[in-house]
Amino acid sequence: MKLFYRALGESGTPVIILHGIFGTSDNWLGFGKAISENHRVFLVDQRNHGQSPWGDEFNYEVMAADLREFIQEHQLENPILIGHSMGGKVVMQFDLLHPGIASRIVIVDIAPKFYPVHHTHILEGLNSLDLTTLESRQAANEHLKRFEEKEGVRQFLLKNLYRNAEQQFAWRINLKVITKNIDVVGHELLVPAASNTETLFIKGADSHYIQPEDERYIAEIFPNFELVEIPGAGHWVQADQPELFLQALQSYL
Numbered sequence: 040m041k042l043f044y045r046a047l048g049e050s051g052t053p054v055i056i057l058h059g060i061f062g063t064s065d066n067w068l069g070f071g072k073a074i075s076e077n078h079r080v081f082l083v084d085q086r087n088h089g090q091s092p093w094g095d096e097f098n099y100e101v102m103a104a105d106l107r108e109f110i111q112e113h114q115l116e117n118p119i120l121i122g123h124s125m126g127g128k129v130v131m132q133f134d135l136l137h138p139g140i141a142s143r144i145v146i147v148d149i150a151p152k153f154y155p156v157h158h159t160h161i162l163e164g165l166n167s168l169d170l171t172t173l174e175s176r177q178a179a180n181e182h183l184k185r186f187e188e189k190e191g192v193r194q195f196l197l198k199n200l201y202r203n204a205e206q207q208f209a210w211r212i213n214l215k216v217i218t219k220n221i222d223v224v225g226h227e228l229l230v231p232a233a234s235n236t237e238t239l240f241i242k243g244a245d246s247h248y249i250q251p252e253d254e255r256y257i258a259e260i261f262p263n264f265e266l267v268e269i270p271g272a273g274h275w276v277q278a279d280q281p282e283l284f285l286q287a288l289q290s291y292l
Contacts, residue, residue, distance in 0.1 A: 040105050041112070043090035045082040048075030052142070053118040054292070055081045055109070057126030060158065060224055061196055061212060063089035070277060073285055074292060078119075083109060085126065087213035088199075094213075097220040099228060103133040110140065117142035119292065124149050124248075124274065125224050132228050134236050135260070143237045145291065148246050148274050150253045151260050154225035160186045161196065162218050170208045176200060179208075191278070230260055238264040239291050243272035243279060267291075 045064050054074060056067045064082035071080040084091040086105055094101075106129060110118060120141045122130035127149040134141050164186030168179055176197060183193045203209045238261040242249040249257075249266075257264060267287045272279035 040086055040092055040094060040108065042086065042092075042105055042109050043084040044109070045071070047071045047080040047082070048078050051078040052292075053079045053081065053113075053115040055083060055106070055115070055118050055120050057083055057085060057106070057120070057122040057129055058088065059122075059124030059126050060217070061088075061161070061199060062123070062126070063198065063211065065089070065198065066195075067277070069281070070285060070288070074289060078292065081109075081113070081115075085129065087216050089211055093216065095216060097213075097216050098223045099128055099132040099226065100136070102129045103136055106130075106133045107137055107140075119143045119145070121145040121147070121288075122149075123147040123277065128224075128228060131234075131261070134234050134238075135228060135230055135232075138232075138234060138236070141236055143239070143291075145239045145241065145288065147241050148243050148248045148276050150240075150249050150257055151228045151230070152253060152256055153227045154248075156222050156225055158221055158224075161192075162214075162221060165196065165210075165214055166218060170210070173208045195275075228260075233259065234261050235263060236261070240264060240266045241276060241284065241287055242266065242268050243274055243276040244268050244270045245272060245279075246274045246276070248274055 058066050064084045067082050071082050087093050118141055120130045127146040130144050131151050134144055164183045168182055173179055180193055187193050199211045269276050269280050269283050277284045
């Protein structure tokens with residue numbers, strides 16, 4: 040699958056950044072610009088998200104295959120791969136299935152372990168929006184208040200709402216396929232063998248996604264890893280503490 044992407048920078052080691060569930064490449068535009076002075080940066084929309092094509096298959100193996108196709112198509116040598124949440128799992132799965140391609144990987148607030156489904160309320164809210172009668176983005180925001188109390192999360196979700204050529208509201212995400220396969224997003228990864236790739240995990244201090252007991256499991260799969268904790272940040276580390284996140288990222292790069 041040929042993925043939509045935004046390219047920044049003209050020279051240096053290539054860096055590919057993958058967003059999380061319900062996200063798009065736009066979410067990382069500011070960070071992409073910040074590191075593009077010394078790197079060629081590729082911000083990618085994953086399948087069923089943003090402006091990339093939709094497909095009925097939606098799992099980590101097929102998304103890792105999409106990433107491999109992207110790297111081959113653009114002839115990127117020794118890229119650094121960065122992924123947040125679901126994107127982090129795609130990066131990890133890619134590295135485990137295709138060792139030796141990425142020079143380094145950066146995983147933002149996710150572990151390679153199993154996670155139970157926890158987006159049910161969000162999916163219920165998105166699926167309950169009647170786009171045929173929706174009159175405004177503000178009306179959509181008001182509707183979603185019943186399912187998600189945080190304004191920031193609602194605005195993040197509503198970035199996926201746009202007006203099509205007929206000026207009707209539509210989703211940029213493949214809501215049907217994501218809803219059907221949401222349990223897959225929490226699955227453990229396929230681990231043929233441990234990775235030798237240098238790996239940085241960045242976690243939010245206020246996030247529950249990476250627990251202290253997870254570090255032993257991480258070390259088994261990614262023994263060449265280090266973990267950086269960002270104070271005052273939750274799961275969306277890059278949004279909660281952008282300056283500290285960028286500092287940790289640039290230091291590593």
